[in-house]
Amino acid sequence: MEAHLGGGDALGAGWVSGDVYGWLLMLEKVVDGSSNMVVVTDAQRRIRWVNATYTRVTGWTLEEAMGRRPRELLHGPQTDAEELSRLTQRLNQRDSVGSVELVNYKKSGEPYIVSLSIEPLYDSRGDLQAYLSIQTDVTERRRLEREALELGQRLKVAQRLARLGRIECDPQHGQPAWSGEVFRILGLEPDGQPRGFEHLLAHAHEDDQVAVRRALAAGDASGQEVEVEFGVTGVHGGRRWVRCRGRQTPGFCGSMMAWTVQDVTIYHTRLDERRRLNEVLNRQVAERTRKLEASNQALAEFSYALSHDLRAPLRHLSSFATLLQDELAESGPCPDSVRLYADKINQAAGKMQRLIEGLLSFARFGREGLSLAPMDMGALVGELVAELRGGTAGREVRWQVQASMPTVLCDPILLREVWANLLDNALKYSGHREVSVVEIACEPHEDGWLFSVRDNGIGFDTAYADKLFGMFQRLHRDTRFGGEGIGLALVRRIVQSHGGRIWADARVNEGATFFVYLPSEPPLREPVPEVDAVSPPSVM
Structure with a gap:
């Protein structure tokens, strides 16, 4: 124990009197296991004793610190010089120092924050014998x-950005309080x-207050x-406008409702x-619907005109052309050009008749809705x-039909038209x-x-696939392949009316x-027709 206090030589040198020495012996027993650092210096403020906690925190042992001033071991660039000057002045005046914070440095050079209290020790004659310093490392705190x-600052910023406030118990006063x-x-x-x-509710509109109080109840x-x-x-x-969420929560204000208040204006x-x-x-x-209804009415009138005003003259034209051909055949020799012209008149009349029938089919479909029913695609x-x-x-035709096909909810009459067109095209081309095949x-x-x-078949160039499903569009001008360019346009519209898609892939002369x-x-209503008939790659 005597060695810890400087040994017999130190005591013999008289750095402390007997009564202070006895007090220090008792102090060492008390502070041996303390979590605080304890430092004893002599009247010249040179270190005479430190406890184990001081060594653990600072890295300086008693042997290394003995006889040196604390500032020689602990002070550095971040130590507040002004605070240190005030501390020195108070010690020179032999005043007690309480709860002064300084930045000190460990033996390793690492800074830490210490809260220290220094008490002068006097002997029975009133002479200053030593200083007792109790120090606490408050860096982590x-x-x-x-x-x-x-x-807290970030939370305030986040709440400001989110327009989110609070109504909760203020623990300092034990009363409900609003946030800023x-x-x-x-x-x-x-x-x-x-x-x-x-x-807050006092600022609400009267009608809203009734609903809020009902929700609170x-x-x-x-x-x-x-x-x-x-x-x-x-x-x-x-x-x-504000949106408030609240729940009962115990606190200093008793069991109160804590609220969040968000500005949702x-x-x-x-x-x-x-x-x-x-x-x-x-x-x-509504305006466009009115115009569309007017357009549909005009289309209906146009269809009526096609049906009654155009088809009758065409039938007459075709009939008279046939009579002319018969008359030429019975009247004996005549120029071949006359027979050729009569044939061309008859063919043109027939083509016009087919075009009119196709237009009527297309127009009728646009005015009629879907009549949905389960249909076995395999049977169809x-x-x-x-x-x-x-x-x-x-002809030798090889049909390769998948053995089983699903039953699909569709309009059977319209789907029959789709399959008939696609299969007829496959055979034709x-x-x-x-x-x-x-x-x-x-x-x-x-x-x-x-x-x-x-x-x-002969296939087609996919660069022109966007024209494939257009009205009166044909990719092939070869006279071997008939058609007016209406079938695929009608097929596309039928498929789209079922909420589906149609597209094609081909290579020239490779099918x-x-x-x-x-x-x-299928949708309840016919969807808006697509502009592009080519499907995206993910479906190919």
Whole structure:
């Protein structure tokens, strides 16, 4: 024990009197296991003793610190010189020092923050014998306090950006209080007065107050979190909207309802703008619907004209051309050019008749809705293939039809038109082959079914595929292949009316494949027709 206090030589030198020495012996027993650093210096403030905690924190042992002044070991660039000067002045005046904070440095050079108290020790004659310093490392505490302060500042910024305030118990006063954001929403200056949810509700519109109090009563009865939204009027008369969520929480204020208060005025402004925009759009839709109905009426009148005013003259033209051909045949020799001209008149009349029939079919479909019913695609395709076999006498046609096909909800009459057109095209454009091959397949795809019709015909250049489904569009001018360019346009419209898509892939002289996607559940209304007939790559 004597060695810890400087040994016999030190005591003999008389650096402490007997009564102070006895006090120090007792102190060493008390502070041996202390979590605080304890330093004893002589009257000249040179270190005479340190406890184990001092060595653990600073890295300096008693042997290394003995006889040296604390400033020689502990002070550095960040040590506050002014605070150090004030401390020295008070010690020179032999005053006690309490809870002074300094930045000190460990033996390793690492800074730390210390809170120290220094007490002068006197002997029985009143002579200064030593200084007792109790030091506490508060670095971690100050770091936590700093982080808490920074976190609080960030929280305030986040709440400001989110327009989110709070109403909760103030632990310092034990009363409900508003956060600064609630004051800002109402245009008020914080006044430090106790303010709860009732004070906010006092700014609500009278009609909203009734609904809010009803929601509060329901929340009290169920014990669940309450969420209400209502309009408030600030000090300048401006109307704003707030959304409040509250729940019962115990605290210094007793069991009170803690609330979040969010400014949702922008949200309501956007809703009002959208409502006004919808009204404008509804008026535009109504106007366009009226114009569309007028257009449909005009189309109906045009269809009537085609049906009655044009077809009758065409029938007469065709009939007189046939009579002319018969008359020429019975009247004996005549110029070949006359017979040729009569044939061309008859052919042109027939073509015009077919065009008119196609236009009428296209127009009728546009005015009629879908009549949906489950349809076995396998049975429908099988029936059409059987019919087409009867018209291919003298040709070798190889049909490759998938064994099983699904039952699809569709308009059976219109889907029959789709299959009839696709199969007829496959036969027509593969007619120059020694063996015509037509493959029909199906697979599940995107909540629906993907059908395909593949042939080994003349194909086409996919650079012109966008014209394939257009009205009166034909990619082939070869006279071997008849047609008016209406069939695929009608097919595309039928498929789209079922909420599906149609597209094609081909290579010149290597055949073509037509793909038809049909959803499991067709839409209730005919969708807007697509402009591009080529499907995206993900479906190919």
